[in-house]
Amino acid sequence: MKNAVPQxxxxxxxxxxxAVVAGNALEFYDFLTYAFFAVYIxxxxxxxxVPSASLLASLAxxxxxFVTRPIGAxxxxxxxxxxxxxxxxxxxxxxxxxxxxxxxxxxxxxxxGIAAALLVVFFRVLQGFALGGEVGxxxxxxxxxxxxxxxxxxxxxxxWTQNLAILAAGLVGFGLANTLTAQQLQxxxxxxxxxxxxxxxPVGLLMRRSLPETFHAESVAQGERPSVRxxxxxxxxxxxxIACGTISIYINxxxxxxxxxxxxxxxxxxxxxxxxxxxxxxxxxxxxxxxxxxxxxxxMMVIPGALLLLSILPAFIVxxxxxxxxxxxxxxxxxxxxxxxxxxxAIVWLTESxxxxxxxxxxxxxxxxxxxxxxxxxxxxxxxxxKVTGNPLAPAWYWTAAAIVGLSAALATxxxxxxxxxxxxxxxxxxxxxxxxxx
Numbered sequence: 168m169k170n171a172v173p174q175x176x177x178x179x180x181x182x183x184x185x186a187v188v189a190g191n192a193l194e195f196y197d198f199l200t201y202a203f204f205a206v207y208i209x210x211x212x213x214x215x216x217v218p219s220a221s222l223l224a225s226l227a228x229x230x231x232x233f234v235t236r237p238i239g240a241x242x243x244x245x246x247x248x249x250x251x252x253x254x255x256x257x258x259x260x261x262x263x264x265x266x267x268x269x270x271x272x273x274x275x276x277x278x279x280g281i282a283a284a285l286l287v288v289f290f291r292v293l294q295g296f297a298l299g300g301e302v303g304x305x306x307x308x309x310x311x312x313x314x315x316x317x318x319x320x321x322x323x324x325x326x327w328t329q330n331l332a333i334l335a336a337g338l339v340g341f342g343l344a345n346t347l348t349a350q351q352l353q354x355x356x357x358x359x360x361x362x363x364x365x366x367x368x369p370v371g372l373l374m375r376r377s378l379p380e381t382f383h384a385e386s387v388a389q390g391e392r393p394s395v396r397x398x399x400x401x402x403x404x405x406x407x408x409i410a411c412g413t414i415s416i417y418i419n420x421x422x423x424x425x426x427x428x429x430x431x432x433x434x435x436x437x438x439x440x441x442x443x444x445x446x447x448x449x450x451x452x453x454x455x456x457x458x459x460x461x462x463x464x465x466x467m468m469v470i471p472g473a474l475l476l477l478s479i480l481p482a483f484i485v486x487x488x489x490x491x492x493x494x495x496x497x498x499x500x501x502x503x504x505x506x507x508x509x510x511x512x513a514i515v516w517l518t519e520s521x522x523x524x525x526x527x528x529x530x531x532x533x534x535x536x537x538x539x540x541x542x543x544x545x546x547x548x549x550x551x552x553x554k555v556t557g558n559p560l561a562p563a564w565y566w567t568a569a570a571i572v573g574l575s576a577a578l579a580t581x582x583x584x585x586x587x588x589x590x591x592x593x594x595x596x597x598x599x600x601x602x603x604x605x606x
Contacts, residue, residue, distance in 0.1 A: 233543025243300020323456025330448020411573020
């Protein structure tokens with residue numbers, strides 16, 4: 168057995184963190200691109216005389232990828248705790264590359280019949296498995312790579328790159344929508360967006376292979392691994408927080424489909440909404456991480472969460488009433504900005520509240536389980552609600568309910584930021600040291 172590397176003294180340079188989050192951005196780019204092009208993918212592989220039925224079939228296939236996310240979290244996430252963060256990240260990225268290329272190159276149903284739909288489902292399932300195992304090892308790596316007092320800033324790059332992916336996907340979609348005709352978008356335009364991501368996969372693999380390791384499994388004996396049971400409360404609150412966050416992310420990502428299918432707006436305007444979502448995240452995610460290091464995780468969850476709760480319904484009322492580019496983009500910007508502020512401290516809180524020896528697998532399972540239950544179903548549920556009720560405000564009501572749950576969970580958390588935790592412990596120790604007055 169090799170000598171274990173001390174874990175407490177390892178600080179990874181920011182350039183290595185860039186390699187982690189660059190890979191994460193590439194993966195989420197392709198995963199989210201499916202949501203943005205759901206209408207066109209539905210027509211290609213699930214043609215129907217009823218447009219809403221075709222879209223629902225496409226979104227159901229999108230949701231199928233979430234079914235295997237908990238499995239990927241269990242397999243690859245726990246691999247990060249037993250073999251190391253780096254091998255787990257390389258495996259998840261390799262599987263993602265296969266799924267991306269496969270989906271982009273699958274012939275339409277008009278050429279190979281039902282086999283086309285089956286192949287699409289297979290590649291979505293494979294992609295979900297890969298992403299399920301992605302978040303745990305990468306988030307654990309970021310927490311462990313951060314210098315003291317900068318865990319929030321480093322981990323914020325996780326959400327930042329997801330929004331960078333949304334921005335990139337939106338820019339690609341916007342460019343294609345303004346360059347190609349509607350028929351060309353349908354025939355091959357959406358495939359170009361996927362192939363852009365597939366072309367970058369080799370670069371991502373090279374970047375990840377250059378990473379150091381922040382966790383050495385041989386330094387933790389089997390008998391020293393802590394029990395999961397004392398952390399079940401953390402896991403439950405984590406599920407609720409991530410449920411709110413993932414519903415926010417995927418309904419924000421759904422704005423392109425919503426604008427096309429429900430509001431009947433032009434494709435280029437719809438993709439511009441996606442650009443706004445990504446841009447707001449890129450601007451505010453890192454700021455949220457910095458502030459969470461300074462003022463604490465809990466305030467940065469509660470305050471933006473409360474403001475988001477109060478803004479969702481009014482924003483959708485404005486969007487559906489006026490149906491103009493200005494109202495769509497303005498309301499989307501407000502909701503995206505508040506969501507970006509609230510998302511970062513939630514994942515930071517969950518990750519640093521868990522011990523290192525079970526961190527990768529636990530974060531992966533909690534995250535994937537919550538995303539599978541709530542994120543994977545969000546777009547299908549709101550589309551179904553719109554169809555059943557005929558009410559274009561259905562996404563707002565669903566999102567509002569999620570925001571109430573998320574805010575309640577945030578209020579129930581205990582502060583986990585190391586600086587603030589240390590201050591609280593020091594203050595408590597000082598009070599204990601004061602002699603009591605017995606007179």
